[in-house]
Amino acid sequence: MKRGRLIAAGGAILLVAATTGAWSIISKRSRHANTASQSVAASPSNQGKNAPARPSIRNLSLQPEALAMSRRLGFRFAADKREKSVLVGTLTIDGDRRTVQTIRTQTDDGETIEIKVSGSGPSLTWNSNQGCQSAGNRASDSERELIERLVFDSPDQFVLAQLRGASYLTVARNVRPANAGEKYTGPLFNLIRTDDPATDESKAPQSKWRLYYVNAVTGVIERVESEIAGNRIVAEFSGWSQQNGETFPTQITWKQRDQVLMQYSLNNFSHSDKEQQ
Numbered sequence: 531m532k533r534g535r536l537i538a539a540g541g542a543i544l545l546v547a548a549t550t551g552a553w554s555i556i557s558k559r560s561r562h563a564n565t566a567s568q569s570v571a572a573s574p575s576n577q578g579k580n581a582p583a584r585p586s587i588r589n590l591s592l593q594p595e596a597l598a599m600s601r602r603l604g605f606r607f608a609a610d611k612r613e614k615s616v617l618v619g620t621l622t623i624d625g626d627r628r629t630v631q632t633i634r635t636q637t638d639d640g641e642t643i644e645i646k647v648s649g650s651g652p653s654l655t656w657n658s659n660q661g662c663q664s665a666g667n668r669a670s671d672s673e674r675e676l677i678e679r680l681v682f683d684s685p686d687q688f689v690l691a692q693l694r695g696a697s698y699l700t701v702a703r704n705v706r707p708a709n710a711g712e713k714y715t716g717p718l719f720n721l722i723r724t725d726d727p728a729t730d731e732s733k734a735p736q737s738k739w740r741l742y743y744v745n746a747v748t749g750v751i752e753r754v755e756s757e758i759a760g761n762r763i764v765a766e767f768s769g770w771s772q773q774n775g776e777t778f779p780t781q782i783t784w785k786q787r788d789q790v791l792m793q794y795s796l797n798n799f800s801h802s803d804k805e806q807q
Contacts (some may be wrong), residue, residue, distance in 0.1 A: 593698040600689045602749040604776035612636045615801040622793045640690040658694045661733030683765035695727035719743040
């Protein structure tokens with residue numbers, strides 16, 4: 531198959547992606563139960579058509595692990611705000627490099643995301659209600675795979691997936707590589723699995739689950755595993771940086787059995803309260 535647009539090439543690569551990440555668990559399994567928050571009903575005196583509108587406040591404490599991550603990442607997850615993050619980076623697939631602008635706008639149920647790839651036609655979008663789209667239409671399989679890599683293999687989605695009902699399970703704590711050896715002095719990880727609640731196949735992520743490797747000391751994500759059609763995909767995060775109180779990875783590499791499939795390098799990150807724009 532000849533390589534066409536970047537998106538088509540990326541999709542073709544990702545369709546056959548798999549990996550064999552061997553890890554040993556050195557702690558017992560544990561589970562975090564979901565903690566539901568209760569909203570206080572408005573009194574009758576406040577329920578008239580003339581009652582002043584009150585801003586909704588998202589509860590980002592439904593999942594303890596997600597709450598801890600939001601605090602680690604910065605101010606952009608303030609419960610009473612709707613932040614907009616703009617990321618500009620370079621995406622490399624099979625030697626082809628393109629500039630990518632990703633706009634992540636927070637909503638009551640998570641995010642709305644717009645992706646613009648230079649030289650690749652219309653913008654790509656995602657939200658939980660419409661799924662992956664290209665110029666307002668359903669995205670092709672290759673476009674969908676590219677969208678989902680950039681949308682879901684993200685620390686922001688780890689935090690915000692709880693708002694659309696994703697479940698979180700702490701699989702294990704203090705995990706190290708299986709080949710670490712007795713003198714291993716590298717990082718240990720907490721393994722946290724998220725499962726997506728969507729049932730509509732046209733809108734649900736192709737991988738129903740994701741397994742996050744969170745550095746037990748730094749608290750940031752270093753690895754994300756997912757699976758499509760039985761093929762395991764690994765996204766490795768590195769180059770974590772901080773800017774104006776916000777923490778984010780500057781490098782993401784997707785692999786299949788240690789073979790690089792796609793790379794993303796962040797060139798610029800900015801965010802602001804979208805209500806003030």
